[in-house]
Amino acid sequence: MGHAVLDRPAHPPLPSIDPSEPTMTLLIEESASSTQEKAHKARGKVRLREHLMGWLFVGPFGIVFLAMLIAPLGYALYLSLWQKKLIGGTSFVFLGNYVKAFTDPTFLSGVWFVVRFSLVAIPLQILIALAMALIVDAVTSLFTRFSRLMVFLPYAIPTVIGAVMWGFLYSKSFGPLTDIFGLFGAPAPDFFSKNLIFYGLINVVTWQWAGYYMIILYAALQGIDPSLYEAARMDGAGKWQIALRIKIPLIAPALLLILVFSLIGTLQFFNEPQILRYLAAGTIAPGFTPNMYAYQQAFGLANFNYGSAISFALGGIVFVCVYAFLFFTRKRRSFF
Amino acid sequence: MSMKTKRLFATAAMLAAAGVLAACSPDAGSQSNASASNGGNDTTGNKASNCTNTITKKDLPVVTFWGWYPNMQLVVDNFNKQNNEVQVCWTNVGQGGDEYDKFQTAISAGTGAPDVIMIEADRIPTFQIQKALVDIKNYGFDAVKANYSDGAWKDVSIGGAVYGVPVDGGPMAMIYRKDVFDKYKITPPKTWAEYEQAAQKVKDAGGPLFGDLGANVPAVMMALQIQKGATPYTYDPAQPESIGIALNDQASKDVLDYWGSLAKKGLVGTQDQFTPEYISGVVNGKYATYISAAWAPGYLTGAGVGKGKDTGKWAVAPLPQWDAGNPVQVNWGGSAFSVTSQAKNPELAAKAAYGLYADDESLKDGWTNQIIFPLNLKALNSPEFVDLKVNFFDGQQANKEVYVPAANAYTGMTYSPFGQYYFDSMTKQISAVIDGSVTGAQAADRVQEDVANYAKEQGFTVQ
Numbered sequence: 001m002g003h004a005v006l007d008r009p010a011h012p013p014l015p016s017i018d019p020s021e022p023t024m025t026l027l028i029e030e031s032a033s034s035t036q037e038k039a040h041k042a043r044g045k046v047r048l049r050e051h052l053m054g055w056l057f058v059g060p061f062g063i064v065f066l067a068m069l070i071a072p073l074g075y076a077l078y079l080s081l082w083q084k085k086l087i088g089g090t091s092f093v094f095l096g097n098y099v100k101a102f103t104d105p106t107f108l109s110g111v112w113f114v115v116r117f118s119l120v121a122i123p124l125q126i127l128i129a130l131a132m133a134l135i136v137d138a139v140t141s142l143f144t145r146f147s148r149l150m151v152f153l154p155y156a157i158p159t160v161i162g163a164v165m166w167g168f169l170y171s172k173s174f175g176p177l178t179d180i181f182g183l184f185g186a187p188a189p190d191f192f193s194k195n196l197i198f199y200g201l202i203n204v205v206t207w208q209w210a211g212y213y214m215i216i217l218y219a220a221l222q223g224i225d226p227s228l229y230e231a232a233r234m235d236g237a238g239k240w241q242i243a244l245r246i247k248i249p250l251i252a253p254a255l256l257l258i259l260v261f262s263l264i265g266t267l268q269f270f271n272e273p274q275i276l277r278y279l280a281a282g283t284i285a286p287g288f289t290p291n292m293y294a295y296q297q298a299f300g301l302a303n304f305n306y307g308s309a310i311s312f313a314l315g316g317i318v319f320v321c322v323y324a325f326l327f328f329t330r331k332r333r334s335f336f
Numbered sequence: 337m338s339m340k341t342k343r344l345f346a347t348a349a350m351l352a353a354a355g356v357l358a359a360c361s362p363d364a365g366s367q368s369n370a371s372a373s374n375g376g377n378d379t380t381g382n383k384a385s386n387c388t389n390t391i392t393k394k395d396l397p398v399v400t401f402w403g404w405y406p407n408m409q410l411v412v413d414n415f416n417k418q419n420n421e422v423q424v425c426w427t428n429v430g431q432g433g434d435e436y437d438k439f440q441t442a443i444s445a446g447t448g449a450p451d452v453i454m455i456e457a458d459r460i461p462t463f464q465i466q467k468a469l470v471d472i473k474n475y476g477f478d479a480v481k482a483n484y485s486d487g488a489w490k491d492v493s494i495g496g497a498v499y500g501v502p503v504d505g506g507p508m509a510m511i512y513r514k515d516v517f518d519k520y521k522i523t524p525p526k527t528w529a530e531y532e533q534a535a536q537k538v539k540d541a542g543g544p545l546f547g548d549l550g551a552n553v554p555a556v557m558m559a560l561q562i563q564k565g566a567t568p569y570t571y572d573p574a575q576p577e578s579i580g581i582a583l584n585d586q587a588s589k590d591v592l593d594y595w596g597s598l599a600k601k602g603l604v605g606t607q608d609q610f611t612p613e614y615i616s617g618v619v620n621g622k623y624a625t626y627i628s629a630a631w632a633p634g635y636l637t638g639a640g641v642g643k644g645k646d647t648g649k650w651a652v653a654p655l656p657q658w659d660a661g662n663p664v665q666v667n668w669g670g671s672a673f674s675v676t677s678q679a680k681n682p683e684l685a686a687k688a689a690y691g692l693y694a695d696d697e698s699l700k701d702g703w704t705n706q707i708i709f710p711l712n713l714k715a716l717n718s719p720e721f722v723d724l725k726v727n728f729f730d731g732q733q734a735n736k737e738v739y740v741p742a743a744n745a746y747t748g749m750t751y752s753p754f755g756q757y758y759f760d761s762m763t764k765q766i767s768a769v770i771d772g773s774v775t776g777a778q779a780a781d782r783v784q785e786d787v788a789n790y791a792k793e794q795g796f797t798v799q
Contacts, residue, residue, distance in 0.1 A: 085793075085794050085795035086465055086466065086753065086754070086794040086795060086796070087465075087576065087577045087794060087795030087796055088577075088795035168612070171612065171613050172613065173612075173613055173616040173617065173620075174612065174613075174616065193771075194767075194771055278611070279608065279611050279612075279613065280608060281551055281552035281608050281763055281767075282550075282551025282552060282606075282608060282763060282764075282766065282767030282770060283767065285760070285763070285764050285767075286760050296760075299437045299440060299441055300433075300436075300437055300440070300756050300760075301440075301754075301756055301757055302440045302443065302444055302466070304444055
């Protein structure tokens with residue numbers, strides 16, 4: 001009812017004679033009962049109207065949400081319960097595709113890859129982002145403002161273009177690596193080889209996302225009341241102590257937010273390896289990450305059913321990981 | 337209710353209705369797919385609105401077409417100019433795999449495929465088994481039968497049915513750097529044993545790599561295995577549910593081992609092909625030979641090879657053999673035009689499939705620019721084509737000396753109905769051979785196991 005009260009000035013509950021509202025006038029004329037009853041009835045109408053208005057405002061979003069997210073998700077879930085064979089047609093297998101996925105070495109090795117990748121890439125990105133944010137926050141000069149922009153800039157480059165760019169930078173013929181390592185008489189590392197692709201991708205992802213996370217952390221730092229620093233200084237805290245004991249604990253919610261974002265994003269790793277596949281098909285197999293495997297199954301091999309099952313299996317893994325993460329950090333946060 | 341509210345409400349109702357329609361459409365699509373893959377709705381006019389080419393004869397019926405030849409615009413324009421029955425609306429939706437992924441999605445969706453599509457011959461069984469292609473034998477096959485060799489027809493046929501019109505082929509040969517061969521005093525190797533000896537000689541003398549083993553070109557490996565006598569697939573169209581898979585016979589193992597050992601000894605590179613890295617290596621003379629098909633010179637020229645200071649450095653020799661006494665010629669790539677089962681009017685679509693790239697002007701443009709190695713006998717047998725002195729090969733009569741004999745000796749092969757899976761598996765194992773984690777023989781065993789399992793999973797009986 002709070003909203004109705006707030007809305008009241010715009011929609012008076014007691015009917016006024018207003019020529020611009022013919023419907024309302026008609027309504028009053030028709031009503032032949034006592035004024036009290038009239039008022040009650042009118043209030044009911046208004047409440048209904050306000051409900052309707054609420055739905056109307058939610059409507060456009062709701063329709064798009066249902067049509068573009070819920071419906072496709074439901075359809076994919078439905079698809080994942082069926083199996084279509086080249087010979088023998090379509091049959092209902094219930095959870096058969098999921099059993100297959102969790103015993104499929106390609107899917108499991110893809111999951112293992114993104115888990116390992118998350119364990120290295122996420123702490124690295126966040127450490128860099130945090131360090132940069134603390135520096136940019138503590139030192140105000142033209143140079144830090146410039147570097148803030150520079151660190152953020154990679155995020156403004158579409159991931160596909162970023163991946164193509166790094167593909168050329170890693171190239172032995174076109175990239176600078178051969179020249180740089182040549183100065184020391186060493187052969188350039190091949191980031192497209194099976195041993196180094198992991199680090200090659202870590203580098204691309206860190207380059208792309210660290211700046212974005214830095215901006216989020218920087219914004220959180222800017223939101224801290226400066227009087228806290230003054231109080232800390234009066235208590236004899238140095239710059240390091242302020243950073244470690246005041247700033248970091250206070251931006252813990254923002255840190256948690258980007259951790260969850262990056263965890264979800266990294267487990268769904270797709271763009272960069274999919275693009276670099278064109279340069280290193282032998283190293284980056286179609287099942288390199290679970291998302292790529294789902295894509296390959298659905299659009300390369302026409303196994304939409306198994307592709308959907310892989311997507312949902314991955315969704316389940318992401319959910320479990322994020323839930324576990326939030327569960328463990330809950331205790332941590334009370335420590336802060 | 338005020339007028340404003342009413343209008344708002346009406347708009348919302350419309351939006352809701354639109355949303356419901358949108359939410360329903362996938363279902364409607366899959367239903368029409370289940371009932372009849374031919375579809376019934378006539379959306380020709382609608383679809384034809386986004387052609388890359390301009391259709392001038394607007395009152396004629398239109399056939400939609402996907403293809404990726406570099407001179408497609410010219411070919412389509414030539415067809416439309418000469419034809420008064422049907423006009424072609426052409427789009428390039430990507431090359432090879434990109435196009436197949438889109439076609440595959442359209443097949444699964446039951447809508448969205450073109451009427452006519454360019455596909456490589458080795459993909460025909462993959463789409464045919466899904467009933468996505470139309471047998472065009474009854475739509476004018478007899479009139480053009482004599483224009484192509486029996487081998488060419490075999491590659492696009494399954495049983496007695498014809499699922500495509502041959503356009504270009506890929507007879508394989510060995511392209512090599514004349515300057516490198518001269519410098520290290522070697523002659524083109526006639527056998528694979530000589531190929532290895534020559535490679536060793538060049539390496540010992542400090543020369544460049546002799547060739548390349550690319551994990552991303554499994555079709556080359558397949559062709560080379562077939563050359564040694566492998567028969568990867570046996571397939572009786574009368575019994576589509578049963579398939580013979582022989583990917584780890586001795587010939588297949590030998591060929592993988594041969595290339596694996598060349599790579600291990602550092603005689604050949606292990607770079608993925610068709611990448612900027614590989615092309616720059618070819619441009620800079622990093623590879624003495626390139627085992628490839630007849631369309632490769634056009635591709636390399638387009639990528640900037642053989643120009644400037646490189647002019648005239650390339651020559652071509654027949655593909656090395658396992659047994660010089662009994663040479664076997666093989667094929668890599670080459671495409672056909674197929675009519676899809678989503679075509680509204682298959683007869684009209686077949687007219688376009690038969691007619692496109694079949695006129696003299698288009699064919700000549702194709703082979704003079706070496707975009708295609710024509711399978712149309714009008715071109716293939718013309719003295720002009722046979723005697724052509726190819727610029728890329730420094731005036732060598734490449735067609736007469738190498739490619740035409742290779743094409744004539746090619747007998748066709750049987751491709752698998754799950755080409756994509758097979759090639760992915762091969763790529764994975766060639767990559768494992770390259771990094772030394774398996775031998776060629778082990779790789780062949782793994783491919784066999786992997787592909788046979790997939791076939792069983794897809795409901796085939798594997799022999």
